[in-house]
Amino acid sequence: MRSNLLMALAALGLAATPALAADSIENLARTCNNCHGINGVSVGPTMPSIGGLSEPYLKNMMLQWKSGERYSATMGRLIKGYSDEQIGALATHFSKLPWTPVVQKADAKVLAQGKAATDRCETCHGDTGGKPDDTDTPKLNGQWARYMELELMKYRNDAVKMPHKKMRGNSKKLDEADVAAAAQYYAAQPK
Ligand code: HEC
Numbered sequence: 332m333r334s335n336l337l338m339a340l341a342a343l344g345l346a347a348t349p350a351l352a353a354d355s356i357e358n359l360a361r362t363c364n365n366c367h368g369i370n371g372v373s374v375g376p377t378m379p380s381i382g383g384l385s386e387p388y389l390k391n392m393m394l395q396w397k398s399g400e401r402y403s404a405t406m407g408r409l410i411k412g413y414s415d416e417q418i419g420a421l422a423t424h425f426s427k428l429p430w431t432p433v434v435q436k437a438d439a440k441v442l443a444q445g446k447a448a449t450d451r452c453e454t455c456h457g458d459t460g461g462k463p464d465d466t467d468t469p470k471l472n473g474q475w476a477r478y479m480e481l482e483l484m485k486y487r488n489d490a491v492k493m494p495h496k497k498m499r500g501n502s503k504k505l506d507e508a509d510v511a512a513a514a515q516y517y518a519a520q521p522k
Pocket residue numbers: 336359360362363364365366367377378379380381384389392393402403404405406407409421469
């Protein structure tokens with residue numbers, strides 16, 4: 332998988348090979364755009380937007396994947412090819428871009444269900460997911476619904492390595508039937 336990916340990226344002239352290490356951060360970030368979209372605004376649905384998330388959050392995620400502390404389908408293998416310095420530079424780069432919510436429509440009933448289910452989430456994420464209370468907490472407004480649903484399912488599953496204990500605990504307090512609705516509620520919020 333990794334070698335296929337690197338070959339595909341190499342064909343596009345985008346591989347994060349050592350030859351590129353000295354290159355500008357824009358070149359490094361171009362590799363990310365293949366999956367995360369131009370300026371880190373993803374075209375979805377299982378790929379998250381990353382442009383405009385906070386620097387400490389972005390850095391923490393990437394370092395946790397690199398160390399193997401955090402489960403991932405893709406990022407763990409990919410990020411091992413980057414030095415901590417490059418990871419820091421990528422986090423700075425993406426954090427400086429504007430957060431661009433991709434507002435996704437949903438049924439009014441689902442939105443009401445999602446809003447009710449996310450009462451307990453407000454203290455940390457803000458009432459629409461757009462006002463995180465600290466820099467360790469990601470924005471959720473206009474993030475991709477299916478992506479967030481899958482993340483919530485990972486936090487809820489003890490067999491999946493996800494180090495954030497509070498997010499684990501909170502995700503488990505959702506009724507299973509509310510997980511997708513909560514994700515769709517945040518995905519529908521413009522700010
Ligand atoms: C081959 C596709 C692909 C490429 C290239 C890629 N990513 Fe990812 N990224 C993913 C996937 C898939 C996820 C979801 C986590 C997982 O399962 O790996 C993700 C998740 C993330 C997240 C977590 C976002 C959140 O809010 O949870 C960050 C941060 C991230 N990637 C940064 C980067 C950076 C920086 C690069 C460039 C060095 C990059 N990614 C390149 C596929 C990719």
